[in-house]
Amino acid sequence: MSSPPHLGKFINPNSHPVSEFANGLSGTCLCGSINVTINDPELFSRPRGHICHCANCRKVAGSYAASNLIIEEDKVAIEDRQGTLKVFVDTQTGSGNPLQRYFCSQCGNPIKSVTPLRKGWVIVKMGIFPRIPNPEFESFALHKHDWEDVPKGVTQFKIALGGERV
Template structure:
């Protein structure tokens, strides 16, 4: 496990991740590697403010990355990866939310919206550095005290819908 004093993302230059980036759950049982040399070129990923993502992340928002499945390797050395089927979604479609059953860290989500595209959503909190987000979803559900992220498109609810 990494030293807790080394958790500052600014201590990792993005050049460290020119080919891939690896992160893990809190207990280290699950390791996720993203192979995408463009991950830190421009904006990638999004911040979601929906109630379900807030609950899963344990925070006021969740940093997510929708990415092609073939660019991601998930290693589950202790077989602790479990899936919760979330039916309490705005669309009514199930979101399969995977997490470590030992430490509770969120790992990925799979949604029918991306099934046909061969994508999944990686929960970015487990990585040493997170790319600058491209957009926010459910921005209408932000807390009044949250500041605006410069250059990040805010969709009131879903991506592609009305913006703030």
């Protein structure tokens, strides 16, 4: 069985050296309708990722944590070829502030989140990319399962970014 054309060579992230993404990183949703490009030459120069263990991010990721990247909005280009990018306004957040969660309405793949707490920034869902930068920090670390390890060198915040550390 062959891979869908939009996945192509991106099946194994370890087959791609980070030098391959020196000028940017692109990925698609599962059906290929939405393409996201991060234009940041320093994306892999230092830890940049963010692992979130809040209940809502876990639900959206369909996993025990979400792999995110908080980055300046002007460094992210989204091409919605078939008009499938939709938004769900999540009002049940820990901060009490609504969070816009964007996803592909065709395949359900999460794409990004936008919060009023970080104007000019976007939270990109990293599972759509062929490589993910090393994480810089974890949020909601108190919500981790006791079987989860702490990644080496990662700052852990008990709850929110910038709050009390573990």
